[in-house]
Amino acid sequence: MTTQPLARCRQHSRTVVPLDCARCAVRELAVCSSLPPPEADALERHVFSIELQANGELARAGQPCRHAYSVTSGMLRVVRTLPDARRQVVAFVTPGHFFGLSGHKVHRYSIEAVAASRVCAYGLDGIDELRQRFPSFEHALLERACRDLDDAHDSMLLLARLSPLERLATFLVRLRQQMRIRGDDPFVALPMGRGDIADHLGLTVETVSRSFTRLREQGVIALPDPHRVEILDRAALEELASALH
C-alpha cells in the first residue's frame, strides 16, 4: 500500500466544459450507442462533461452517488482506501468504459484521474428514466455489468492465487487489451505509477518494481522508461498470464 502525496489535492483539478456528443471519440464504444439514434438526444440532455487534470478527483468515498460516468479520454482509477491507508485500486478505467452504477446510495470508492482525462457524467435520475423508457439501454447496461462482473472475478483469482510475476504479466496483457492496442504494436503505456499498480495487484511498490526487473532480465519486456513497456517476447508474457485467458 502507498500513501497519497499532497499533490493529489490540487485546486482546479476539475472543470465542467461544453459538450458535443455527435463528435464524441468513443461514441461507438460507449453506452450512448445502445440508444436508438433519434432518442440518443434524450441521453445527451442529462450529460455534462468534466475535464480532470492528473490526480484530480471525480468522486470521493462517502459522498452520495449522483452520477454514472463514461470516459472519453485519459485514464481514471477507482480506489478503495481503508482507514489505516491500505489501498486497493479496483480498476483502471479507460476511454469507452461506462461505470458508476452500484447497489449503494453512497460511494464506496474514490474516482481519481491517473492522467489528464475527460469524462461524461450522467445524472442517475436521468439514467433511471432512460432505463425505464428504453429497454435497449437497460439491456446494454446489464450486458456491461455482466462483463464487469466477469472481470472482477478474474481479478479475484489473480489476487488470490497468482504469483507477483504472474500478476504483473496478466496486468500488462489485460491493459493492452483494454487500451485496444494493435496486435503488432509492442508498446504499452503505463500512465499510472508503481504505487497504483501495486495497489491494483495487491503487492508492494518494491515487489512490483522487482517483478518488472525480473521480466526485463528474462528478456520478456524492455523498459525504455518507467512509464513505457516494450513487449519483446509476447509468447513468454502470455504464458505467464495464461491463468487468465
Add this chain to the structure above:
Amino acid sequence: MTTQPLARCRQHSRTVVPLDCARCAVRELAVCSSLPPPEADALERHVFSIELQANGELARAGQPCRHAYSVTSGMLRVVRTLPDARRQVVAFVTPGHFFGLSGHKVHRYSIEAVAASRVCAYGLDGIDELRQRFPSFEHALLERACRDLDDAHDSMLLLARLSPLERLATFLVRLRQQMRIRGDDPFVALPMGRGDIADHLGLTVETVSRSFTRLREQGVIALPDPHRVEILDRAALEELASALH
C-alpha cells in the same frame, strides 16, 4: 490450494425433480418475484429443478452456458481451477440467490454443491425472452448484477489487503448476513470444508485453521465442531471485519 478427493465425482449426484413454484421457499427472495404475478407462469415454463447431493456438479468449466440458476436449498460453490490445481472459490451461493449470467458463452467456473442442494435452472433462451418481454425482470437482473459487482469488489479488497485473521472474520460476518441469521443467534453453520474456505480467502488450509484457532484463543468464537461456529464476542469479530462494512 487443495486437491479434490475422488468422492466429488459420484454417480447420481444430480437428479431432475418435479417443481412447484407456488410453494417455493425462496420465492420472495428470488428473481421470480420481480415478474408480475400473472406472468410469472411464463418463467415457470422455462424452469426445472435439480437436486444435487454433496459435491455434485451442476456445471463444469468449459461447457457452454445453457442455464442460469437460483438456489432453493443447500449451498453451492462457484469454483475456478487452474491447470496446476490452484483453486479459487469465487462465491458460496445460498438460497434465494440467482446466478449464472455472464458475458461469456462458455462456463469459466464449475458449480458444485457444498452440501445437498436444490436449484432451479432457467434456460438462457427463456431468460433472454423474458428479459425482452418484461422490463421489470431485466431491471431486477441489473439490480442484482450491480450488487454482485459490489460484492466482488469487496472480495477484491479482502484478497488484496486484509490479513488472514481479518479475512476469516470478514468471511464469518458476511456468511452470517448471507444466510440471514437472526441478530441474536450466535451460531453460524459452515457446511463447506476448510479447503473451500481457504480457496475462497486466498489462503492455505493450514492458515485458515490457525486463524480459527486464534479467534478461539482470543475468545471471539467457539468451535463446538469444525462445521459450527459460535460467536462469543460479536463486537470483536466485527472490529476485525470492519474494513468491509
Add this chain to the structure above:
DNA sequence: CGAAGTCTTGAAAAATTTCAATTCCGGTGG
C-alpha cells in the same frame, strides 16, 4: 538546473506456505 518525488535495489524482518505428524470426527461395519 535543481529539488521533490518516484523508482530501483539491497539486506533484514516478518508473514505465510510447505512439509510432516498428530489428533479429531464421522461414518461404517462388526
Add this chain to the structure above:
DNA sequence: CCACCGGAATTGAAATTTTTCAAGACTTCG
C-alpha cells in the same frame, strides 16, 4: 452400540516468499 478406518482438521517446525526498512539513482517538472 461400539470399535475401527479414512478423510479432515489441527499443530509444529522449517523453508520460502513477500514485506519492511533503508539507501541510492533516476525522472520530471517547475
